[in-house]
Structures are given as structure tokens and as C-alpha cells.
Amino acid sequence: MVMDLPSTSKSQQLSNSQDDAWGARGLWIARAIIILVASALARYTWGHWGDFAVDNGRELYVPAEILKGKMLFRDLWYMYGPLVPYVKALLFRIFGVQLTVLFAFGLTLTIGFALLTFEVSRRFRLGLVGSMVPSIFFLIESFYPTIRNFVYPYSYAASFGAFLSLACLYFVMRHASDRRTLDLGLAAILASLAILTKQEFGVACLALLGFEVAACYWDRRSSPELLRNIAVSSAGLLPALAGYGWFIWKLSARLIFFENWISTPGTYFMRTFGKITIPAQGLRFVPAELLLYAEFTLVGLGEWALIACVAAYAIKKLGLTTRSSITVSVLASLLPLWIGVTTFLTYFSLRIPDNSKDWFLEIILMIESICPHGLFFIVVGFTIYALWKLAKAPHDRMWLQVAGLGIFAALVAVRQMMLLRPTIFDCAVFFNVPTFLVFLILVHRMFRWASRHLDVKRSDFMIANLFAAEALMLVLLFFPRPQTLSTRVTTDNGSFYSRPDVSVLFPQIISFMKTHTRNGKDILVVPEPPSLYVFAGMESPSRWYSLVPGYVAPDQEQQYIDELASNHVRYVLIANHIWVEYKVNGFGNGGYNLPIYNWIMANFVKVGQFGPLRDAKYPPYTVWIYERKDLPREN
Numbered sequence: 227m228v229m230d231l232p233s234t235s236k237s238q239q240l241s242n243s244q245d246d247a248w249g250a251r252g253l254w255i256a257r258a259i260i261i262l263v264a265s266a267l268a269r270y271t272w273g274h275w276g277d278f279a280v281d282n283g284r285e286l287y288v289p290a291e292i293l294k295g296k297m298l299f300r301d302l303w304y305m306y307g308p309l310v311p312y313v314k315a316l317l318f319r320i321f322g323v324q325l326t327v328l329f330a331f332g333l334t335l336t337i338g339f340a341l342l343t344f345e346v347s348r349r350f351r352l353g354l355v356g357s358m359v360p361s362i363f364f365l366i367e368s369f370y371p372t373i374r375n376f377v378y379p380y381s382y383a384a385s386f387g388a389f390l391s392l393a394c395l396y397f398v399m400r401h402a403s404d405r406r407t408l409d410l411g412l413a414a415i416l417a418s419l420a421i422l423t424k425q426e427f428g429v430a431c432l433a434l435l436g437f438e439v440a441a442c443y444w445d446r447r448s449s450p451e452l453l454r455n456i457a458v459s460s461a462g463l464l465p466a467l468a469g470y471g472w473f474i475w476k477l478s479a480r481l482i483f484f485e486n487w488i489s490t491p492g493t494y495f496m497r498t499f500g501k502i503t504i505p506a507q508g509l510r511f512v513p514a515e516l517l518l519y520a521e522f523t524l525v526g527l528g529e530w531a532l533i534a535c536v537a538a539y540a541i542k543k544l545g546l547t548t549r550s551s552i553t554v555s556v557l558a559s560l561l562p563l564w565i566g567v568t569t570f571l572t573y574f575s576l577r578i579p580d581n582s583k584d585w586f587l588e589i590i591l592m593i594e595s596i597c598p599h600g601l602f603f604i605v606v607g608f609t610i611y612a613l614w615k616l617a618k619a620p621h622d623r624m625w626l627q628v629a630g631l632g633i634f635a636a637l638v639a640v641r642q643m644m645l646l647r648p649t650i651f652d653c654a655v656f657f658n659v660p661t662f663l664v665f666l667i668l669v670h671r672m673f674r675w676a677s678r679h680l681d682v683k684r685s686d687f688m689i690a691n692l693f694a695a696e697a698l699m700l701v702l703l704f705f706p707r708p709q710t711l712s713t714r715v716t717t718d719n720g721s722f723y724s725r726p727d728v729s730v731l732f733p734q735i736i737s738f739m740k741t742h743t744r745n746g747k748d749i750l751v752v753p754e755p756p757s758l759y760v761f762a763g764m765e766s767p768s769r770w771y772s773l774v775p776g777y778v779a780p781d782q783e784q785q786y787i788d789e790l791a792s793n794h795v796r797y798v799l800i801a802n803h804i805w806v807e808y809k810v811n812g813f814g815n816g817g818y819n820l821p822i823y824n825w826i827m828a829n830f831v832k833v834g835q836f837g838p839l840r841d842a843k844y845p846p847y848t849v850w851i852y853e854r855k856d857l858p859r860e861n
Contacts, residue, residue, distance in 0.1 A: 274708030283757025289314035325720030332377035367648035387424030414462020495776035508645035523600030534676035635660035
């Protein structure tokens, strides 16, 4: 268990560098396996990421417009930090405005995050196989054919911010281990870059840095060291201060932090739609749900404890010494779990009717040990215990690292505390890896306790087998299925895969925009996607390139209308996007921004539409064409 985590003081031990046990070759083989798994998944799912009919198009449109001289926040509405759009704009300037550039950027981040996860995991003595499991878990959920993936996500600020913050954690842990000032300085620089990327990751990094500086002082009570650490951390944070300072000087704090950052407390979005989306994303406190997930988590941990005890008992009682016999023993102890996984997968592949779910809860409970619903509860308890141990032994640098991991994991995961499992409906891939690592550390201590009567060699091999089984079951449960985006779409900026109806209609819409524009910014596409502007070689007639519920506040609606009028908008294309997550109808039904909708209806007339196609999945993709009333009719 966690309380059995050994205390050490030597930096080599603290870094979990078990080169004597694994060998340097073993470490490099593990890293190579991680890269090969990522490469294979990339090859298997290439182009089947994101949804170009919604907000993934922003990730293409914003940097492309920056290359044309537009300024973020002022000319381009943007709800995250400024770093990523300018990095992508630089990549576009070097390599061209191509989707492949973004795919390569995202794949680089994915591989980098997986390797970093492995290096962080190694510090907690999980063994070679156990240290690889968090990376495999991350990779399996990183290639989903939805907007919630790591390669081409709904926002590269999320994937880049996750990468930077994990790198910050890594260097903080190195500083906790070795007390090298360089490591603290690198952690501070990475925290600064995370602040410039995505808000919640920046906050987590700041808290982690503050904890490290305070804990070091609590350990050594050295005022000169405290002042030096504060100075180094402050110097590392200067890029963030300079970056935001420049934008505030050029624009204003209100424009950036309230008119663009709609998640800032007190904004129109937070007062209206935020109170709907935030609980839906996982930050909620429903007593019945909390109790249920806590029970699920206890059951999952209990299952692992029982499995490990059964395997260890069989190995000891039968006197098993060969690797093959130990593997067979572990597999036999895992039999109920294998049955649960295969039954679960069979259920979803056959789409069994709801009236056949009498046994479904039992199956869910059987597989809770693989990735529990209550990961956040584990992190909270883990962190409290680690802080208590650190308070009792402030000189123990291992507990300093453990507590730092717990604090970081809790802060990163809090916004999705009830939805940290990988699904197609949430953003767990960006937030759940540190929490999953905490879970594995706890499970590893259970394995070690269960095998305490075995010699070290047999204990290590039994644990390696258990972790290998965990990795395999994670792959089976969460393997990406790119077939959901089945049809290829080819544009001047690259190719991607989408739904069949979107794939047929997108080229038609792009062709219409190319042939009907007069000034390159006289066609409005609402509510999304902005990718159509790039594919058609156009610009949005407004700084708000998407009209998502809550993005344009009531006091900004007239400004939006004025921008459309000043750019002499000739056509409005309205897509039938229904905002289930915001609990409003699509824009075309007047579900939100009514003054804008009424202005369009008063000045434009419907002249045609794209779709719906026969046999298209519900809701079928449809785009209505509205032409300005005083525009000469074209044949």
C-alpha cells in the first residue's frame, strides 16, 4: 500500500532508476515500445480525428488568419492563452497551411506526453511493465475519432497545456529529488508556458511550484535557499508576465480576460451556459452519484487485492518457480476479470436491447478494477495521506514527490472529477493520466503487500504479469474505432475523414463559397465550422468565426451585426447544429442570439440548401443558404 512506499535519500534511488534491475537496454526498449505503439495507432487512425463540422475547424482557422496579419483577441476571438495559435502560425509559415502540419504537431505532442508519463511513472518503483501501463492507457485514448483526442483535438491548447504541465511536474520531482536549481528553473519556465497555453494547467503548475518551494523550506529551514528558490521561480515565470503584459498593453485586460476568456467567473457565458456545461463535464456534487462511485472504487480496489492475494497464495502453495507457471497462475486468478471484459465488449458489439440489462451492473462492477469511476476520490485520499506522511518526515524526498504528484493530479482533474474515465463525450484524455498513475501506485502497493511472502524475483514477475494484464484489458476496453468516420474528404489543405453525409456535402459547400464570394469575407457560416473559410480560401466576416451559445454576449450582438454589414455579407449558410450540451436548439431555430438571428431573417431570404442526404444518420447534416434580399439574383 502507499504507506509501504520506501523512503530514500539518494538521488538515483529517488528517480527510480533501476538500471541494475532492468538494464539500460530495458529502458530503451520500453521507450521504443511506447513510440511503436503510438506510431501504429497513428497509422491505423490517420486522419480519423476530430470533427470538421464543429469546433475543430478553429484549430485550422485561427493560425491561418494570424499569418494574414490579424491579432489574437482583437481581430480573432479566442478563449485560451496566446501561445499555441502563434506556434501553429509559425509552423504554417514554415510548412504551409496544411492539415498534415497539425497532425504532425499533435502526434509529436502525443508521443512526447507518453514518454514523459513513462519517466514520471518510473520514479515510483512500479517496475518496467508497471511504468509503461500509464503510457499505454494514455495512447489508447489519444486517437479517438472524436473532438476529444490528443492528435487533432477540439483545442491544441488542451493537448499542449497537458504536455507542458506534465513536463513541469517532471522537473519539480527532479528538484525534489536532487535539489538542483536548474530543475526548478526549468519547471518554472514550463509553468510559465502552461500559463500562456490553457488556464487550468497554468494554475496547477503554479500551485505545484509554490508547494515545492514551501516544502523545501520546511525541510531545511534555510532562508537563503528559500529566497533563491523564490527568485528562480519568479524569473522562470517572466515569459508569462511579459506575454500577457504585452497583450494588455496593446489591448486591455477586460478584452482578454472577460470578452475572450468566457470561462472567467462572472462572464455572460458562465452566468448562463456555464452552469450547464461545467456540471455536465464532471465538476458536480450529487450525493447519490458520489456514494455510488465511491462504492465502485472500493469494489475495484478490493478486486485487485483479492486477485493478487489468490495469485500469490497459489504461487507459494504450489511452489511455482518458473516464469511460465507463474504466468499461468496469474492468468487463472484473473479469469473472472477476463470474463467481465469479454462480456462487456460482446454486449456493446451486439447492441443488446435495454431490457436485457439485468446483469449489466454486475459486469460493470467486475471491470471497475481496470479504470474505476472514482479515480478522483483515490487522488484526494492519496494526497491527504502523502501530506500527512510528509509532515511527519519532512526530510523524506520520496514523500515530497508523492505529495507533489497528488496535488498536481487533483488540481488538473478537478474540472472533470466525476468523468475521468475515457469516453467519447468528455475531455478526460487531457486530465486523467496523473490520476490514473496515482491509482496504479496504490494498486502496486497492494500487489507488493499480497506477495510479501514470496521472494523478490517471484514477486516482481507476478506483479509484472498483473500489470501486463491491466494494460491488455485497457487496450481491449478503450481501443479507438476510426470506422465511425468512414469517408475521406480531400481539400486544398489536406485530407481527413468524416461522416458520409458531411463528406459529400463539404465539397459542395466549399465550391459554393469559392464561386459566390466577391471580397473573400462576404459569406457567413453559422454556427460552425470555421474550417470552411480556410478550405474556401476566405475569412470570416466577424472576429467571432463561430456562433456557439454564450460566445457572443447580448451587449456584443450589435457589434457582431455591424461587422457583417461592414463586410457586405451576401450569403449566410446556417447549419442544423443542435446544441445538446447547452440544452438549446440550433441557431436556425432561434434558440440563442435572437437579435442576430432576427437581423438575418429580416435582411436575407432562403434560396436553397445542402442536404439532407438519403439514409444519413440522425441528425442529418443540412446547411441552408440565405441570400441578401437586395442582392441581384444569380442564375
